[in-house]
Amino acid sequence: MLNKQECEKRQFQMCPKFEKTFEFLGKRWNGLIIDVLLEDGIQRFGELADKIPNISDRVLVERLKELEACGIVERIADEKNSKKVEYRLTAKGSDLQTAMKEIQNWAEKWMILSE
Amino acid sequence: MLNKQECEKRQFQMCPKFEKTFEFLGKRWNGLIIDVLLEDGIQRFGELADKIPNISDRVLVERLKELEACGIVERIADEKNSKKVEYRLTAKGSDLQTAMKEIQNWAEKWMILSE
Numbered sequence: 001m002l003n004k005q006e007c008e009k010r011q012f013q014m015c016p017k018f019e020k021t022f023e024f025l026g027k028r029w030n031g032l033i034i035d036v037l038l039e040d041g042i043q044r045f046g047e048l049a050d051k052i053p054n055i056s057d058r059v060l061v062e063r064l065k066e067l068e069a070c071g072i073v074e075r076i077a078d079e080k081n082s083k084k085v086e087y088r089l090t091a092k093g094s095d096l097q098t099a100m101k102e103i104q105n106w107a108e109k110w111m112i113l114s115e
Numbered sequence: 116m117l118n119k120q121e122c123e124k125r126q127f128q129m130c131p132k133f134e135k136t137f138e139f140l141g142k143r144w145n146g147l148i149i150d151v152l153l154e155d156g157i158q159r160f161g162e163l164a165d166k167i168p169n170i171s172d173r174v175l176v177e178r179l180k181e182l183e184a185c186g187i188v189e190r191i192a193d194e195k196n197s198k199k200v201e202y203r204l205t206a207k208g209s210d211l212q213t214a215m216k217e218i219q220n221w222a223e224k225w226m227i228l229s230e
Contacts, residue, residue, distance in 0.1 A: 017226035026141020092225045099217035111132035
């Protein structure tokens, strides 16, 4: 067993990058929005709203703005038709696929819903 | 572009197991507690408290109870000395290593702290 000084020397710092990643990945709906864009590629707002049951348009707008600010999602406006806006993952967002898959695998294997 | 009915047929459900996993992994301190146990193996309460700066004993007790209830951590009491309690990851907890590593890799590669 390490004494107090030895423990304090071995202090773990939560990598702020790691913590920030969890913050937005753990935020309600974000995982699902990323999942839809990973699976189905570029989407219009209406398609996202229809594919994610129970999410309000207001919350979807909010989340897309946050994901855009994080550089995870990019918004593509049509020059000829300003109403036609599409969303897709950036390279940064698409690179989440492996981590999301690992979490999904772990969850499938171990999580019991009654917990 | 899919029409409304086609989108609704392709509705994504957030796998509740996936969402629950994010819930506890994203909860403040849990990632760090798991990280210490992954890195340093079996730990006494005092060692955990000394290795994780800024966490109060009360919160550490609370989190350990939650992680125990989730089956991620197990508590080992010494028969001869009830005060001597140790904590370690279960097989379920240890299996988080790959997912945590993937998230860490992504965070290192992409996260910029000023965001």
